[in-house]
Amino acid sequence: MGSPTAATSGRSSPSANHYDIVIVGAGPVGLMLSTLLARWGYKIKHIDNRAEPTPRGRADGIQPRSLDLLQNMGLKAPIMANNPAKVFEVAFWEPSPDGGDGIVKTGSWPSCPPFLEARYPFTTLLHQGLIERVFIDDLAKHGVEIQRPWTITDFKTSNKHPDYPVEVDLDRDDGLFQQKLYAKYLFSGEGARSNIRQALGIQVTYKDPISYVWAVMDGVVQTDFPSIKMKCTIHSKHGSIMVIPRENSMVRLYIRIASSSDPDFNPRKTATEEEVQATAKKILSPYKITWENVDWFSIYPIGQGIATNYTLDQRVFLGGDACHTHSPKAGQGMNTAFLDAQNLAWKIHAVESGFASREILKTYETERKAVAEELLAFDNKYAQLFSQQAPPKSAQEHDTSTIHVNEFVDTFKKACAFTSGYGVKYGPSDICWSVAHNAQSNLICPEDVKVTPGRLMVTADVTRVADANVVALEQEVPENGAFRLYIFAGTPSQSKLAALRDFAKYSSTSGSYLGAYARPDADGEVSYHETHNPHxxxxxxSTIFAAKHEELDMTTLTLPPLLTRYRDHIYADDVTDRRLSQGVAAAHSKVGVNLDQGLVLVVRPDGYIGISVLLVEGTGTVEALNKYFNSFCTKTLSLATSE
Amino acid sequence: MGSPTAATSGRSSPSANHYDIVIVGAGPVGLMLSTLLARWGYKIKHIDNRAEPTPRGRADGIQPRSLDLLQNMGLKAPIMANNPAKVFEVAFWEPSPDGGDGIVKTGSWPSCPPFLEARYPFTTLLHQGLIERVFIDDLAKHGVEIQRPWTITDFKTSNKHPDYPVEVDLDRDDGLFQQKLYAKYLFSGEGARSNIRQALGIQVTYKDPISYVWAVMDGVVQTDFPSIKMKCTIHSKHGSIMVIPRENSMVRLYIRIASSSDPDFNPRKTATEEEVQATAKKILSPYKITWENVDWFSIYPIGQGIATNYTLDQRVFLGGDACHTHSPKAGQGMNTAFLDAQNLAWKIHAVESGFASREILKTYETERKAVAEELLAFDNKYAQLFSQQAPPKSAQEHDTSTIHVNEFVDTFKKACAFTSGYGVKYGPSDICWSVAHNAQSNLICPEDVKVTPGRLMVTADVTRVADANVVALEQEVPENGAFRLYIFAGTPSQSKLAALRDFAKYSSTSGSYLGAYARPDADGEVSYHETHNPHxxxxxxSTIFAAKHEELDMTTLTLPPLLTRYRDHIYADDVTDRRLSQGVAAAHSKVGVNLDQGLVLVVRPDGYIGISVLLVEGTGTVEALNKYFNSFCTKTLSLATSE
Incomplete structure (x- = not known):
């Protein structure tokens, strides 16, 4: 995997106080947005009102889907260098059935069961400050430094510089310095108390009428409680606790100390460290627990709120906690924030690099708000799940075939999909094909294809033909802001090679999705070492064959030069998947490709599927792709007008 | 995995110029030795006559077995952070059968086939300097800095300080500073032209009467040669080349420019960069190759030599190239050096920490010299293999069952075992049990056990019960200098628990291998967080059960406290291995443990098996272990004299 290449042409700003984007807040959502846009060459002003990164505590759970994203950005290794805890299972502890004071373990569940086919089926636990530092180090490599402690004092739409319509006033914390900037975009990653959201008059609605006060404590303990290194929920006569293991032998305890359903509810209720520890001791009894130290302790009220809008004008955007707040139990805050930022980043890039029309920016709100609403609606069900008794034995089996389909298990499966981040399905739009889409062709999304627009690309191991390395197909294209076309070519055959030649021929014309957006230097000036974006x-x-890599002899298989130019993106689907029978082309099978036919799978820059089109001889495949891209691209694509 | 714990008691040196060891040379062998001993708390003087680490080129291939070791030391991640190339396969190119000038690909082989069961079945390519830096950074964390450019000018045995019998004179390169030191050990990692070896009068014998002159060139190329990202051997009418891909889009070419079998052989034959490139162009024709830059270019004569001794007195030792030199083709230099150092390190530690008698230091030479001799004897066969035509199709299949047993394939299998580092089997000695060993009991190494003393511990995925993490069993104990006892407990049962209780009971007595070497602070003062060496x-x-981890409920399974004290070393053998049928206890099966019986596998600190003993009720198991350790330990172990 090489480094992503930016489409940097034409993005020089007219003067020093002009920026592509001003980002306010350097928590997870702001840092993810900043890190992605910095890699793609944008000019960023990033401020935070805190004098330094999070020193300890706060968000801590990186879900499997987020880890995929971090890996795709090359940031998983530095995260893992901190030796985080990994949670594979959730254990359940209930009051002792003998009616006594104690607790007993009643079961456990995988936190990310095999049917989700996650590449990394565990939650990664690390305090937010260590995660922030990985982003901050990466930003520094791309010349972006967080300016702190600075705040935003005002912003407005301005005509002074039409290409930079957002006027922003910033103030250093000590009041000694002010800056007035002009930006194309302004982003609020300020958290739940977003000033920008309030200035825009955007309301927050609370889905759940009940709000809670939580105590949370990170520390090093000594205990004989056997599940201390697992995520667990403990219910006892003395209250409930959630246990989450942490890096550096630490453990986090969440204790709910008040609920708006309590008769004497007080949202400002508080408790001391000692009180919380005393409660924890009672709940864990007969097991003993003592603290060697407490690293972080906090009490906070939290409601399940959602902003009515994520943007009003597609110039000023909100993301993360500024848009939605959750209970800490499902560990969704930081992860939803990451994916908010990723969703917005590529769309801003697509617009500003001249590829997509400004309209696609509206899909940021429609896509991400729907996810937040689903999550919040789900949170209640999830809460119920955690207060129930242990699941039936069958739900604990790792093999999907033995999971009985009953309501409980169904809720559980959905819960896992949500908490792992794999439950997201973006709804129909110009970028996610549906039967209502403008693009119509009998080649589009045929019935036997198993993958759906709006869902993530499948995970699959394949062999990279150039160097015979076994690689993760879904990770092979780095987070480079480009659409990913996977050409599943099935079994090699003469007719298939003819279809590939036609695909290459028509994709190379000036009226195609590819030709119309050719690099200005595509005629001979592109570096030999450019592997991801040569055209x-x-x-x-990427081209994937259902064949053994030894047989895909590149010297005799005469692929069209358009495809072979992607030297490192030609794959053999010949790696055994333990979930499928031996020898079958696992990637093709997961996608649902007819091996005699072939399929072009279009994956958005964020990894979600846009459309699939059958691979056929003639112009049909490229024409169908043109129709799809025509619905949101800036140019009119047509083979008829091609040179 | 926590950090290794040193047995640091009683190792304070009497004065500033007294050292546990003086290490000369900071190449792979010296750095590995230094890094291990530094972690275990030894006082080290480490010098090198080069002013800085290797800037480029030189050794570059980390074999699978070496990568296991680096992972066990926590150094794999920083190695991988350099984005090395990974070689999974070797491709073979031969003269075109049409008699023309060209070359054709005739086949490929996995470089580390599945039957070897390697955790990392590939070679990792990275220039020696980047590898050295990973060690140097780790040494710095443990307070050791390489002193350079310094040389050793003299050394002798001295009675002045009986505990520090080696007197060493060092000299700074500019002649302005001298140091006289007293050390327990002196180590030469000086390379093929070892001054220490010459001073000792140790001869080098050359196994192969033929010596060669090689040209080697690292650089960035542009080429249409399809196998440029694979390791390949190319034979053409114009000569032969070996191609090895590298980090940063580089490729290494090895070209043999002279052989002592040539009629006009000249060991000082040389060639310019341009001449070597011109030869490479001819050999690769009809494919084109041009160089963007050359990072490193060298010409060197090499013979296959081996030192007659690795030590004369078990105080001054040699290792790495000072003991053995190889042709570069099999990529063995650095890897053999690493394993020399690991072998010596734990033995020095065992002696100096008061555990083993000084006699075991003799096994450094017997074990490592035998490996070098086998490797060199093998090198000729290996060379023949590479000059042969492509292997029969059957040899290219990844499934062992389809590999026809013929001489060719047999040689190939052995070649892979050697080049991957898994071919090593240490011969019988006090530390590697055989039928001739002092320890005799019908419980020792029963026939159906599949693992052999002298061989590496098997690789196996298991579930760690404490946190339900799926882990690599063979990697769970870090490189901490301790013997690793794996108690394969089979299926949990009452009789098994009785055997475990007896094992724990007798292991806890003062006459047992464990009790006799108890930590002085073992009675209550050991940290709660000490996970690897509490006793x-x-x-x-480590204790491994053939049961599902959900069923191994730690609250009801009443294991003896001795075993449960190793909280993070209790495992469930319930992870499906793709090489075995579903559901079987894979780790037990690989070791060959009868699930109704159980087995204690003793693994040396370097990962090689010492002995195996059946797990039975009564004193038998511990008595057999006592007999084994009695053969090389400093104390007399006997249950009869136990308190």
């Missing part, structure tokens, strides 16, 4: 900054093409 | 610095105990 266009907006596309990376 | 003795010389042992880490």
């Amino acid at each position: 266009s900054h907006h596309f990376t093409l | 003795s610095h010389h042992f880490t105990l």
Whole structure:
């Protein structure tokens, strides 16, 4: 995997106080947005009102889907260098059935069961400050430094510089310095008490009428409680606790100390460290627990709120906690924030690099708000799940075939999908094909294809033909802001090679999705070592054959030069998947590709599927792709007008 | 995995110029030795006559077995952070059968086939300087800095300080500073032209009467040669080349430019960069190759030599290239050096920490010289293999069952075992049990056990019960200098628990291998967070059950406290291995443990098996272990004299 290449042409700002984007807040959502846009060459002003990164505590759970994203950005290794705890299972402890004071373990569940096919089926636990530092180090490599402690004092739409319509006033914390900037975009990653949201008059609605006060404590303990290194929920006569293991032998305890359903509810209720520890001791009894130290302790009220809008004008955007707040139990805050930022980043890039029309920016709110609403609606069900008794034995089996389909298990499966981050399905839009889409062709999304627009690309191991390395197909294109075309070519055959030649021929014309957005230097000036974007900054093409890699002899298989130019993106689907029978082409099978036919799978820059189109001889495949991209691209794509 | 714990008691040196060891040379062998001993708390003087680490080129291939070791030391991640190339396969190119000038690909082989069961079945390519830096950074964390450019000018045995019998004179390169030191040990990692070896009068014998002159060139190329990202051997009418991919889009070419079998052989034959490139162009024709830059270029004569001794007095030792030189083709230099150092390190530690008698230091030479001799004897066969035509199709299959047993394939299998580092089997000695060993009991090494003393511990995925993490069993104990006892407990049952209780009971007595070497602070003062060595610095105990981890409920399974004290070393053998049928206890099966019986596997600190003993009720198991350790330990172990 090389480093992503930016489409940097034409993005020089007219003067020093002009920025592509001003980002306010350097928590997870702001840092993810900043890190992605910095890699793609944008000019960023990033401020935070805290004098330094989070020193300890706060958010701590990186879900499997987020880890995929971090890996795709090359940031998983530095995260893992901190030796985080990994949670594979959730254990359940209930009051002792003998009616006594004690607790007993009643069961456990995988936190990310095999049916989700996660590449990393565990939650990674690390305090927010260590995670922030990984982003801050990466930003520094791309020349972006967080300016702190600074705050935003005002912003407005301005005509002074039409290309930079957002006027922003910033103030250093000590009041000694002010800056007035002009930006194309302004982003609030300020957290739940977003000033920008309030200035815009955007309301927050609370889905759950009940709000809670939580105590949370990170520390090093000594205990004989056997599940101390697992995530667990403990219910006892003395109250409830959630236990989450942490890096550096630490453990986090969440204790709910008040609920708006309590008769004497007080949202400002508080408790001391000692009180919380005393409660924890009672709940864990007969097991003993003592603290060697407490690293972080906090009490906070939290409601399940959601902003009515994520943007009003597609110039000023909100994301993360500024848009939605959750109970800490499902560990969704930071993860939802990461994916908010990723969703917005590529769309801003697609617009500002001249590829997509400004309209696609509206899908940020429709896509991400729907996810937040689903999550919040789900949170109640999830809460119920955790207060129930242990699941039936069958739910604990790792093999999907033995899971009985009953309501409980169904809720559990959905819960896992949500908490792992794999439950997201973006709804129909110009970028997520549906039967209502403008693009119509009998080649589009045929019935036997198993993958759906709006869902994530499948995970699959394949062999990279150039160097015979076994690689993760879904990770092979880095987070480079480009659409990913996976050409599943099935079994090699003469007719298939003819279809590939036609695909290459028509994709190379000036009226195609690819030709219309060719790099200005595509005619001979592109570096020999450019592996991801040799033809266009907006596309990376990968070709996958259902054949053994030894047999895919590149010297005799005469693929069209358009495809072979992607030297490191030609794969053999010949790695055994333990979930499928031996020898079958696992990636093709998961996608649902007819091996005699072939399929082009279009994956958005964020990894979600846009559309699939059958691979056929003639112009049909490229014409169908043109129709799809026509619905949101800036140019009119047509083979008829091609040179 | 926590950090290794040193048995640091009683190792304070009497004065500033007294050292546990003086290490000369900071190449792979010296750095590995230094890094291990530094972690275990030894006082080290480490010098090198080069002003700075290797800037480029030189050794570059980390074999699978070496990567296991680096992972066990926590150094794999920083190695991988350099984005090395990974070689999974070797491709073979031969002269075109049409008699023309060209070359054709005739086949490929996995470089580390599945039957070897390697955790990391590939070679990792990275220039020696980047590898050295990972060690140098780790040494700095433990307070050791390489002193350079310094040389050793003299050394002798001295009675002045009986505990520090080696007197060493060092000299700074500019002649302005001298140091006289007293050390327990002196180590030469000086390379092929070892001054220490010459001073000792140790001869080098050359196994192969033929010597060669090689040209080697690292650089960034542009080429249409399809196998440029694989390791390949190319034979053409114009000569032969070996191609090895590298980090940063580089490729290494090895070209043999002279052989002592040539009629006009000249060991000082040389060639320019341009001449070597011109030869490479001819050999690769009809494919084109041009160089963007050359990072490193060298010409060197090499013979296959081996030192007659690795030590004369078990005080001054040699290792790495000072003991053995190889042709570069098999990529063995650095890897053999690493394993030389690891072998010596734990033995020095065992002696100096008061655990083992000084006699075991003799096994450094017997074990490592035998490996070098086998490797060199093998090198000729290996060379023949590479000059042969492509292997029959059957040899290219990844499934062992389809590999026809013929001489060719047999040689190939052995080649892979050697080049991957898994071919090593240490011969019988006090530390590697055989039928001739002092320890005799019908419980020792029963026939159906599949693992052999002298061989590496098996690789196996298991579930760690404390946190339900799926882990690599063979990697769970860090490189901490302790013997590793794996108690394969089979299926849990009442009789098994009785055997475990007896094992724990007799292991806890003062006459047992464990009790006799108990930590002085073992009675209550050991930290709660000490996970690897709570009872003795010389042992880490792990218990593995053939059961599902959900069923191994730690609250009801009443294991003896001795075993449960190793909270993070209790495992469930319930992870499906793709090489075995579903559901079987894979780790037990690989070791060959009868699930109704149980087995204690003793693994040396370097990962090689010492002995195996059946787990039975009564004193038998511990008595057999006592007999084994009695053969090389400093104390007399006997249950009869136990308190």
